[in-house]
Amino acid sequence: MRISIFVYGTWGDIRPHVVLGQALQETGHEVQVIASPGYEAWVRERGLGYAPLSADVNTFSKENAHLMDQGIIQQLKTASELLKPIMVQMGLEVLEATRDTDVLMTVEFGMALLFDILRVNRLKAIVLNPAPLNITSEFPSAMPPLPNGFPFQAAYNRFTYRFVKRMGWMVMGGARNQIATDHLGLPKSKLKDYQQFLADTPALTTVSEHVVKRPADWPEHFQITGYLFDDDDNWEPPQDLVDFLAAGEKPVYIGFGSMPDSKPEATTRTLIEAVQQTGKRAVILTGWAGFHAENAPKNVHFLKYAPHSWLFPQMAAVVHHGGAGTTASGLRAGVPTVIVPHNGDQPYWGRHVQELGVGTAPIPRKKLTADRLAAAIIEATSDQMMREKASQLGQLISAEDGLSKTAQVTQAFLANF
Numbered sequence: 001m002r003i004s005i006f007v008y009g010t011w012g013d014i015r016p017h018v019v020l021g022q023a024l025q026e027t028g029h030e031v032q033v034i035a036s037p038g039y040e041a042w043v044r045e046r047g048l049g050y051a052p053l054s055a056d057v058n059t060f061s062k063e064n065a066h067l068m069d070q071g072i073i074q075q076l077k078t079a080s081e082l083l084k085p086i087m088v089q090m091g092l093e094v095l096e097a098t099r100d101t102d103v104l105m106t107v108e109f110g111m112a113l114l115f116d117i118l119r120v121n122r123l124k125a126i127v128l129n130p131a132p133l134n135i136t137s138e139f140p141s142a143m144p145p146l147p148n149g150f151p152f153q154a155a156y157n158r159f160t161y162r163f164v165k166r167m168g169w170m171v172m173g174g175a176r177n178q179i180a181t182d183h184l185g186l187p188k189s190k191l192k193d194y195q196q197f198l199a200d201t202p203a204l205t206t207v208s209e210h211v212v213k214r215p216a217d218w219p220e221h222f223q224i225t226g227y228l229f230d231d232d233d234n235w236e237p238p239q240d241l242v243d244f245l246a247a248g249e250k251p252v253y254i255g256f257g258s259m260p261d262s263k264p265e266a267t268t269r270t271l272i273e274a275v276q277q278t279g280k281r282a283v284i285l286t287g288w289a290g291f292h293a294e295n296a297p298k299n300v301h302f303l304k305y306a307p308h309s310w311l312f313p314q315m316a317a318v319v320h321h322g323g324a325g326t327t328a329s330g331l332r333a334g335v336p337t338v339i340v341p342h343n344g345d346q347p348y349w350g351r352h353v354q355e356l357g358v359g360t361a362p363i364p365r366k367k368l369t370a371d372r373l374a375a376a377i378i379e380a381t382s383d384q385m386m387r388e389k390a391s392q393l394g395q396l397i398s399a400e401d402g403l404s405k406t407a408q409v410t411q412a413f414l415a416n417f
Contacts, residue, residue, distance in 0.1 A: 001414055004098050005128075006034045006106035006114070008053060008090060010258040012325035014039055016206060016228030017105070017128065021048050023407040029414070034097050051097035055086040087113055087175035092183060098123060103414065108133050108165070108198065112172040115189055115197065116180040124417045126410060127203035130324035131345040134203050134222045135161040136215035142348045162195075169194055202413040204406055207324075210396040211331060211356065223409050226402020227328045232307040241283075244301040248281050250316040251301070252377055255285025259321045259342045259365075264290045270370050275300055277374035280316070280381065308333070317380035319373070322346030322362070331358065334394020336380035336387055338373070340365055358390040 005021050007014045014035055021031040025048060032049030033039070036056040043050045095117045098104060104114065104123045111118070111127060118125055127133075133141065137154035140146075141161045146153055169191050180186040202221040205212065206228050214224045245251070254271055261267050268284075268291045275282040281299045284291055292302055308329035312318055318330040322339035327349045330337045337359035339350035350362025360376040380386065 001102040001417070002030045002032075002100060003103045003105060004032050004034055004051070004094075004101040006094055006104060006110050007039075008035070008110065012258065012323050013107075013130075014043075015230040016130075016325065018043060018046055018048065019228050019230045019403060020105075020128075020206075020406055020410070022046055023403055024410060027407065027411060032097070032101075034094055051093070053090050053093055055089050081174075083171075084174045084178070087172065088178050091117060091175060091179045095121065095179075095183075103417065105410075108203075109168050109172070111198070111201075112165075112168045112194065113176055115176060115194055116184055116186055120184055120186075125197075125201050126413055127198070127201055129203055129205045131207065131348055132205050132212050132215075132224075133161065133164065134205070134215075134218060135199075136217055138215045138217065142345055144347075144351075165195060165198065166191065204409060206402065206406060207328070208331075208397050208400055208402065210393060210400075211328075211352070221413070225406040225409050226400050227332070227397065228403055228406060229309065229328070229332070231309040233309075235307050235310060237306060237310065241301065241303060241306065244281075244283070245314055248299075250314060251281035251283050251299075252278075252317050252319060252381065253283050253285070253312065253315040254319040255303075255326075256287050256289055256321040256340065256342070257285070257323055257326055258288050261289030261291075264292075267291065267368075268293055270368065271373070272297065272300055273370035274373035274377065277370060278377045278381075280377060283311070283315070317377060319377065321365075322349040324349065327353065328397075331390075332394055332397040334391040334398075336360070336383070336390045338363070338376045338380050340368055340373075356389070356393065357386060358393055359386070 003024060005017050007017050018033060021033060025031045032051055033043045034051045034053060035043065036053050040050050040052065091113055094114055098121050101123060103126060104118060105126045105128055108127050108129060111125065135158050137157050140157045141164045143160040143163065146156050177188045180188060205224045207224055208227055209224050212224060267289065271284055271291065272293060276297065283301050283303050286292055286302055286304050296302060308326065312329055312333035312335065315335055317336045317338060319338040319340065320326045320330065322341045324345060337353045339353060339359060339362045341347040341350040341362050342365045353359030354361050360379050363372050363376060
């Protein structure tokens with residue numbers, strides 16, 4: 001079959017999807033990745049086809065770091081307005097790129113944009129979820145859970161998924177409707193049709209079953225398949241990093257990856273102050289926020305890049321934003337986690353690592369202070385039970401082959417199309 005994988009996000013989004021694309025192509029399928037131009041050479045080096053997106057959501061995020069300072073409702077409203085022309089352009093490019101495609105694979109949020117295009121190009125679909133997004137009564141989605149003992153827990157849990165789906169549908173509404181009415185000659189699609197589409201469409205949750213157990217109320221076409229790791233085994237560390245790691249006890253990693261920051265200098269000071277309060281050593285990732293310090297203390301090392309698979313096992317604990325990929329790498333490394341969620345599914349992962357007993361309570365980005373972060377780091381590095389649970393979970397995840405299972409389940413879905 002001819003398969004297109006639509007990825008509009010960061011390196012953390014594209015890498016697992018490309019790894020899956022390679023595995024599917026090795027079984028005889030023809031796979032192309034639809035992504036921003038910055039990824040073209042890398043995708044082609046992996047032997048996959050490539051179709052371009054002229055717009056880049058990464059650039060948008062960096063140029064609009066101030067959105068992180070807004071409340072979630074305002075964030076969604078502003079992002080919806082500013083992203084509309086970008087998403088319309090993306091949708092039209094996917095429309096053309098998938099004229100000869102049989103199957104489209106993308107995240108649920110992407111399906112909300114491409115819903116009408118799927119029908120026009122007569123595409124079969126498989127949803128790729130980096131976090132559990134299929135409705136279940138067993139646990140809530142990204143929204144906070146009800147306190148223990150509250151009635152109607154199951155009904156509330158199901159509601160949280162419907163709410164998240166409705167929000168995704170609304171955020172993509174302006175772009176999706178413009179594509180439908182101005183370019184496809186179609187009326188605006190209805191939410192109930194989209195909800196039915198998601199209920200009927202195969203969905204892969206690419207998370208370890210040791211981290212999220214498959215709900216008993218899911219139908220067979222909703223599966224949890226395991227993490228899709230892409231390890232950079234040929235990477236060589238810079239000498240200054242090697243020297244820093246060898247100079248003392250294991251440090252703590254701190255990094256917020258692709259999360260921008262409207263006040264990077266102030267946040268850098270907060271991170272350094274927290275480290276100094278703990279008396280620990282730290283490796284701080286500069287990331288999209290641009291964290292840096294001209295005269296960093298000797299116990300703090302700033303780093304532009306290192307593969308999580310190489311770096312995280314050498315840490316005493318990892319502090320990060322809670323992106324699905326970074327969370328997966330931290331859990332596999334077998335060290336305690338501190339999550340500072342910014343948006344999206346990050347609050348869910350922050351809550352879940354605490355529930356698993358392998359991390360501290362999350363610190364929402366807007367509530368991040370040096371005192372809170374220092375307390376969390378001390379807890380993560382001194383709680384023996386947490387360290388043991390993190391180590392045990394890491395061993396279980398390391399023993400899995402999520403890529404093979406994901407490819408096998410995908411093959412089974414494709415065989416039924």
